[in-house]
Each structure stands twice: as C-alpha cells, then as structure tokens.
Amino acid sequence: MAILLVPACILILGLLVGPLCLMFRISLNELGPTQLMVEALSADNYVRAATDPYYQQIVLTTLGVALLCTAITLVIAFPAAYWLGRVENRWKSVVLIATLFPLLVGNVVRSAGWMALLDRDGLINWGLARLGLIAHPLQLMYTPKAVVFGIIAVVLPYMIITVSSVIESIPLQLEEAAANLGASPIVVFRRVVLPLALPGVAAGCTLVFVLCMNTYATAVLLGGPRFKMMAPAVYDQFIRSNNWPMGAALAFILLLFTMAFTVLGSLGFARRYGKVPRGPSERLAPA
Amino acid sequence: MAKLTVERLKKQFGTSIAVDELTLEVAQGEMVALLGPSGCGKTTTLRMIAGFVAPTSGRMLLGGNDITRVPPHVRETGLVFQSYALFPHMTVAENVGFGLEMRGVSRAQRGPLIAEALGLVRLSHLADRFPKQMSGGQQQRVALARALAISPKLFLLDEPLSNLDAKLRAEVRTEIRSLQQRLGLTTLIVTHDREEALTMADRLVVMEGGRVRQVGSARELYEEPRDAFVAEFVGRCNLLPATREDDERVRTRGGLLLSSRRRADESSSASTLAIRPERIAIEPGHHAEIKGQLEAVTYLGAHTEYQVLLGESERVVVTRPTPVRDDPMLSVRTNDPVSLTWDTEAPRLIPETAKD
Incomplete structure (x- = not known):
C-alpha cells in the first residue's frame, strides 16, 4: 500500500525539499563585487539580516502584521465559527458557501478591487467628498492599515472553517449540562466551549499565521513600495537586486519563523482529554 | 426538594x-x-x-x-x-x-x-x-x-x-x-x-x-388501561375489535361472542376488547366455551406462548408457565384443537383512543 505515497513523495522531494536544500546552500554564498555569486560557506547573510536595521525592520514588520492579523481574525472569526458549528438549518450551507466564496477570488484580483475602493480617486474618497465630509482625499492606500485589513479579508475563511469544525465536534449537551449546573452563558463559553475548542483555535491560528507571514500580493499592492514584508523582500533580493544569497537567507529566516510558530502552535495546545463521550442515536433535538 | x-x-x-x-x-x-x-x-x-x-x-x-x-x-x-x-x-x-x-x-x-x-x-x-x-x-x-x-x-x-x-x-x-x-x-x-x-x-x-x-x-x-394504546404500550396485550352485546358478552368483528362483564366506567365509544395473554387459560380439545386452533407454540424458558386462531381470522396470544411432566398441554401440537377460558372480569372493553 505504501506505493500509493510514491507520486506525492516524488513531487514533494523533487519540487520542495530539493530546491530548499539548494537554496540553503545559496544562502551561505556571498555576493561578489564583480560576480553575482561567489561560492563560500559563511553565515554573513544571516548575521546581516539579524543586525542590519533595514532587515530587522522587515522581520519585525512581518511578525507584527502576522500576529496582529491572526489575533483580529480570531476575534472576528470565532462568533461566526460558533454559529456555523451549532446551527442546523438551510442557512448553514448558504453561509458556508458565502464564507468560502472569497477563496475563489485570487489575491491579485481581490487586491486590485481594494485599490479601486481605497485609492485617492477610489470609491470611498469619492463618496466622502461627495457627502462633503472631507475636503482632501484621505490616504487610505499604501498604509499598514490597508495591508492588515486586506490580509484579514483573505485569511478569515480559513479561520472560520477550522474553528467551526471543532465547535461542531463539541456536543451541545456539554453546554446544556454546564448551564444546568448553574453556569451562565459567559461561564459556559469560558469553562466548556473555549477549552474544548482550543485545538481548533490553535490549528486555525497556526494556519492563518503562516498565511500572513507569507503574504505577498496584498502587501505589495496595498502596502506600496515602502511597506516591506518578508515575502516581497525575498522577491526584491532575487529579482531586483540580483542578490541571491541574501534573498535565500531571508527566505530561510521566513521559513524558520513560520515553522517555529507552527511547532509552538501544535505543542502549546496538544493537551488531549480523549474522545468526548457521544450519545446514542436518539438526539436531544425535539423528539 | x-x-x-x-x-x-x-x-x-x-x-x-x-x-x-x-x-x-x-x-x-x-x-x-x-x-x-x-x-x-x-x-x-x-x-x-x-x-x-x-x-x-x-x-x-x-x-x-x-x-x-x-x-x-x-x-x-x-x-x-x-x-x-x-x-x-x-x-x-x-x-x-x-x-x-x-x-x-x-x-x-x-x-x-x-x-x-x-x-x-x-x-x-x-x-x-x-x-x-x-x-x-x-x-x-x-x-x-x-x-x-x-x-x-x-x-x-x-x-x-x-x-x-x-x-x-x-x-x-x-x-x-x-x-x-x-x-x-x-x-x-x-x-x-x-x-x-x-x-x-x-x-x-x-x-x-x-x-x-x-x-x-x-x-x-x-x-386498567384507558385505551388500546396504553394497554399495548405498558405490556403485551390481545386487542380484538369488538362491540358490546350484553352485560356479560361482547361480539368481535369476526362474529364471535366472548365473555366480558360490563364495567361501570365503560366508555360508550369502547370498541376494542383487551385481554392480557397471561389472563387466558388454555387446554387441549374443544371442551370449553371458546374454541380455537393452535397455530404456533413458542418456548420462552419459564413461559410458553401459544398463538391461537379463533373462528375465521381472529388471533389471540396466550402465555402460561411452561408445562412440565404430565401436563396435557405438553402433547398439543400445531393445528390441534384447543379451548380458551378466562375470568369474565379479566378482559376490558376499551376505546381505540381515549378522548378527554
């Protein structure tokens, strides 16, 4: 049966692990004065990325944006996810499709739409000016806020879907039992729903954080040339500056942070209490 | 409390x-x-x-x-x-x-x-x-x-x-x-x-x-079930559609006259004769009043269950302690004639569904 894994393994080894090894080797090379790349074995690029304020800023901005976006996304997604995980009527599938719909729109297309909305001549400025609320157009584009909101719009569905599936797996009877024992709705949430939803919250946050860290199109299109996040910086080093070693080093730093948070996410919430006891076929729904 | x-x-x-x-x-x-x-x-x-x-x-x-x-x-x-x-x-x-x-x-x-x-x-x-x-x-x-x-x-x-x-x-x-x-x-x-x-x-x-x-x-x-639903839900019960003939008897849909004393609280809409299987006595041959034919015998350990055909189409189930030693019921086989008797107070004529 293991033979079934072969095609996927070949693809992953050949197109992911291989190039990554290659890139790690490149990251240890140096940028020469006359040649683009000089064979070397030095950690210079990593040292520079860690000490040069320019690169420090990029790393910090990226981490900050990713953490902020993840936190806001969680707060926005949880109520919707709870609703989706609990409700049982025809609206559920409608909302589910509506939630997934944004994923059908590519990031570039979506960001272009945001540009039309937020630009100096965009819909919002036009509307506000027509209403006489502003004399001069507001600077909405090319701000960190625009990037944060843009990213949240992209990653929200992932968080909602991940968290709602874990909510769905928490029997409603547990909430009823807690209420029966005297817990108010807030206490039920804090003592029963949230602890049991933590694995899903952790998975959702990890997924969303990774997506945020690697944001490219949204950062470039809504953040503008001066707003630097890591994925665009990697691209710049490779394509604009032709500095492959530095680009490779940045890429690895990005990978490192992403993986570190993934591991943290899965370790931090790895507590397991075993299977939730399930009732038999007769449900507690109106009999 | x-x-x-x-x-x-x-x-x-x-x-x-x-x-x-x-x-x-x-x-x-x-x-x-x-x-x-x-x-x-x-x-x-x-x-x-x-x-x-x-x-x-x-x-x-x-x-x-x-x-x-x-x-x-x-x-x-x-x-x-x-x-x-x-x-x-x-x-x-x-x-x-x-x-x-x-x-x-x-x-x-x-x-x-x-x-x-x-x-x-x-x-x-x-x-x-x-x-x-x-x-x-x-x-x-x-x-x-x-x-x-x-x-x-x-x-x-x-x-x-x-x-x-x-x-x-x-x-x-x-x-x-x-x-x-x-x-x-x-x-x-x-x-x-x-x-x-x-x-x-x-x-x-x-x-x-x-x-x-x-x-x-x-x-x-x-x-004392009020109606057929209750009678059947709380225990095994024979239910035969029937109407009151006189104070001592009812007539089933199949035309059989069966003994059942009228009760003071009997509903006028009563249309079902209910009698528990263990309240019926069964014996071989056609010597008693209610005559039938044995259709099936089911051995249940402590009890034995007999399915009896009365007249053309009416069936009743009788349960009794499993016969032992020289009990005449031991020799009864399927299709043999059997007779049933019951206390005239045992059956109740009750409605299909009691109205409030």
Missing part, C-alpha cells in the same frame, strides 16, 4: 405540535416517569422543564415559584443526560464539583461535598480520573453524582439507562431508585422503556403524539 407543577404546557415547532397542553404534577419526593414512543413529546417536555426549550404557552412551577421564563442556569434542576455529557477536560472530581463552584462554594468546602456525592455512587476511588478513562456504567454514575452534588430542587433523568448493557441496566435501575427514595428526591424520568418506567416510578405518565394518554401507577396502567 420541591413539588413540580406543569400547567397546560405547549410547544409548537413551526406547524407541528410537539407537546400539547400537558398538565402534570410531581409531588415532593415522588418519582414520575414520562413514558412513550420516540416522538411523543416526552423529551421536549423534559427540556422545557430544564429550561433548554422555551414553551409556546403554559407554565411551570417549582416549589411554588414560576420558572417558565427562568433561564436554565438558575432553575436548580439536576439533569442526567442520556449521553451523560461529562466534561471531557475535567476530572471526575472537577465534574462533580462544577455545580458547586458555580454556586460560589469555596474549593475547601467543595472537597467534602464532592466526596459525599461520589460516595453515594461508590466512585470515591476514581475522583482523579478523566471521563474517557472510565466505563459507560461508571460515567453514568459520575453524571448522577454531578447532578446530585448541587442538591437540586428537581432531579431530571433523560433515558438514563439506554446506553448501558442489559445486566448493568438492572443494577443501575435499582441503584437510582434506592438513591431517589433514600434522599427523597423529587424526580422526573423520561424513558421509552416500559420496564424501566414500571419498575422505577411511583407514577407513570404515558404520552403519545404530544398528549398525555393516561397517568397512574404501574398496576393501574397495566390492569
């Missing part, structure tokens, strides 16, 4: 009526069973009493206080769920202590109360386990302890035994009943299992289609 009064409670989901004008009383220290087939409204009734379903109309009083619009977490009922609904992320002790914690009982004071509740269900030694580390029977007892720990005004049991195997079921049944009597718990149990209801409850409420069909003790329901 307090008295529960339910007055004309009604619940409508869209156009379907789940519970229709249900009136019910559970006296202090009494155990009442809501008994009925699935979909009869018994679970919805329980959920309205616990506060999880808002009634469409009617009201509920617990210990004299109107609880109809009181949110579930301040109702002071102790509910044991069919699925037990133990908190999987808490130990047994934390589960049992949860209700006390919600009532602001300090950690130090909770200890002895938790120990006492676990002692009631003989689980003191498993206080530090998580629910998933326990058997179904043990989880069930934790659920009982958790509900009892808060000293509820009303003890509610939702199909508490349906997830247990047959042997354990009999054991837990006795245990719940003795706890209920010892602690004087005002208890409402919902079940579709008539044996469970008959053996545990002081009074039974038979429900069907959202309505109460009959309320009474196990003996009353079994021996």
Whole structure:
C-alpha cells in the first residue's frame, strides 16, 4: 500500500525539499563585487539580516502584521465559527458557501478591487467628498492599515472553517449540562466551549499565521513600495537586486519563523482529554 | 426538594405540535416517569422543564415559584443526560464539583461535598480520573453524582439507562431508585422503556403524539388501561375489535361472542376488547366455551406462548408457565384443537383512543 505515497513523495522531494536544500546552500554564498555569486560557506547573510536595521525592520514588520492579523481574525472569526458549528438549518450551507466564496477570488484580483475602493480617486474618497465630509482625499492606500485589513479579508475563511469544525465536534449537551449546573452563558463559553475548542483555535491560528507571514500580493499592492514584508523582500533580493544569497537567507529566516510558530502552535495546545463521550442515536433535538 | 407543577404546557415547532397542553404534577419526593414512543413529546417536555426549550404557552412551577421564563442556569434542576455529557477536560472530581463552584462554594468546602456525592455512587476511588478513562456504567454514575452534588430542587433523568448493557441496566435501575427514595428526591424520568418506567416510578405518565394518554401507577396502567394504546404500550396485550352485546358478552368483528362483564366506567365509544395473554387459560380439545386452533407454540424458558386462531381470522396470544411432566398441554401440537377460558372480569372493553 505504501506505493500509493510514491507520486506525492516524488513531487514533494523533487519540487520542495530539493530546491530548499539548494537554496540553503545559496544562502551561505556571498555576493561578489564583480560576480553575482561567489561560492563560500559563511553565515554573513544571516548575521546581516539579524543586525542590519533595514532587515530587522522587515522581520519585525512581518511578525507584527502576522500576529496582529491572526489575533483580529480570531476575534472576528470565532462568533461566526460558533454559529456555523451549532446551527442546523438551510442557512448553514448558504453561509458556508458565502464564507468560502472569497477563496475563489485570487489575491491579485481581490487586491486590485481594494485599490479601486481605497485609492485617492477610489470609491470611498469619492463618496466622502461627495457627502462633503472631507475636503482632501484621505490616504487610505499604501498604509499598514490597508495591508492588515486586506490580509484579514483573505485569511478569515480559513479561520472560520477550522474553528467551526471543532465547535461542531463539541456536543451541545456539554453546554446544556454546564448551564444546568448553574453556569451562565459567559461561564459556559469560558469553562466548556473555549477549552474544548482550543485545538481548533490553535490549528486555525497556526494556519492563518503562516498565511500572513507569507503574504505577498496584498502587501505589495496595498502596502506600496515602502511597506516591506518578508515575502516581497525575498522577491526584491532575487529579482531586483540580483542578490541571491541574501534573498535565500531571508527566505530561510521566513521559513524558520513560520515553522517555529507552527511547532509552538501544535505543542502549546496538544493537551488531549480523549474522545468526548457521544450519545446514542436518539438526539436531544425535539423528539 | 420541591413539588413540580406543569400547567397546560405547549410547544409548537413551526406547524407541528410537539407537546400539547400537558398538565402534570410531581409531588415532593415522588418519582414520575414520562413514558412513550420516540416522538411523543416526552423529551421536549423534559427540556422545557430544564429550561433548554422555551414553551409556546403554559407554565411551570417549582416549589411554588414560576420558572417558565427562568433561564436554565438558575432553575436548580439536576439533569442526567442520556449521553451523560461529562466534561471531557475535567476530572471526575472537577465534574462533580462544577455545580458547586458555580454556586460560589469555596474549593475547601467543595472537597467534602464532592466526596459525599461520589460516595453515594461508590466512585470515591476514581475522583482523579478523566471521563474517557472510565466505563459507560461508571460515567453514568459520575453524571448522577454531578447532578446530585448541587442538591437540586428537581432531579431530571433523560433515558438514563439506554446506553448501558442489559445486566448493568438492572443494577443501575435499582441503584437510582434506592438513591431517589433514600434522599427523597423529587424526580422526573423520561424513558421509552416500559420496564424501566414500571419498575422505577411511583407514577407513570404515558404520552403519545404530544398528549398525555393516561397517568397512574404501574398496576393501574397495566390492569386498567384507558385505551388500546396504553394497554399495548405498558405490556403485551390481545386487542380484538369488538362491540358490546350484553352485560356479560361482547361480539368481535369476526362474529364471535366472548365473555366480558360490563364495567361501570365503560366508555360508550369502547370498541376494542383487551385481554392480557397471561389472563387466558388454555387446554387441549374443544371442551370449553371458546374454541380455537393452535397455530404456533413458542418456548420462552419459564413461559410458553401459544398463538391461537379463533373462528375465521381472529388471533389471540396466550402465555402460561411452561408445562412440565404430565401436563396435557405438553402433547398439543400445531393445528390441534384447543379451548380458551378466562375470568369474565379479566378482559376490558376499551376505546381505540381515549378522548378527554
């Protein structure tokens, strides 16, 4: 049966692990004065990325944006996810499709739409000016806020879907039992729903954080040339500056942070209490 | 503990009526069973009493206080769920202590109360386990302890035994009943299992289609069912469509005249002759008044069941202790002639469906 894994393994080894090894080797090379790349074995690029304020800023901005976006996304997604995980009527599938719909729109297309909305001549400025609320157009584009909101719009569905599936797996009877024992709705949430939803919250946050860290199109299109996040910086080093070693080093730093948070996410919430006891076929729904 | 009064409670989901004008009383220290087939409204009734379903109309009083619009977490009922609904992320002790914690009982004071509740269900030694580390029977007892720990005004049991195997079921049944009597718990149990209801409850409420069909003790329901539904639901019963011929006899649809003394309370709409299989005597040959032909014999160990054809098309089932030694019934074979006799007081002529 293991033979079934072969095609996927070949693809992953050949197109992911291989190039990554290659890139790690490149990251240890140096940028020469006359040649683009000089064979070397030095950690210079990593040292520079860690000490040069320019690169420090990029790393910090990226981490900050990713953490902020993840936190806001969680707060926005949880109520919707709870609703989706609990409700049982025809609206559920409608909302589910509506939630997934944004994923059908590519990031570039979506960001272009945001540009039309937020630009100096965009819909919002036009509307506000027509209403006489502003004399001069507001600077909405090319701000960190625009990037944060843009990213949240992209990653929200992932968080909602991940968290709602874990909510769905928490029997409603547990909430009823807690209420029966005297817990108010807030206490039920804090003592029963949230602890049991933590694995899903952790998975959702990890997924969303990774997506945020690697944001490219949204950062470039809504953040503008001066707003630097890591994925665009990697691209710049490779394509604009032709500095492959530095680009490779940045890429690895990005990978490192992403993986570190993934591991943290899965370790931090790895507590397991075993299977939730399930009732038999007769449900507690109106009999 | 307090008295529960339910007055004309009604619940409508869209156009379907789940519970229709249900009136019910559970006296202090009494155990009442809501008994009925699935979909009869018994679970919805329980959920309205616990506060999880808002009634469409009617009201509920617990210990004299109107609880109809009181949110579930301040109702002071102790509910044991069919699925037990133990908190999987808490130990047994934390589960049992949860209700006390919600009532602001300090950690130090909770200890002895938790120990006492676990002692009631003989689980003191498993206080530090998580629910998933326990058997179904043990989880069930934790659920009982958790509900009892808060000293509820009303003890509610939702199909508490349906997830247990047959042997354990009999054991837990006795245990719940003795706890209920010892602690004087005002208890409402919902079940579709008539044996469970008959053996545990002081009074039974038979429900069907959202309505109460009959309320009474196990003996009353079994021996004086108001209608054919109740007669059949609380135990095996022969039901033959029939009309009153005279004070001593009825005529079946098939034209047979069968003895059945008229009762003072007999309904004019009575159209079904009900007689329990064990109230009929059977003998070989055609020497008695009611003559038939043996169609099938089923050996059930202690009892044997005989299916007898009367006249053209009417069948009755007779049960009796399995014949031994030189009992003449031992030699009776399928298709042999047999005769039936019964006490003229044994059968009842009752309506198909009793009207209020």
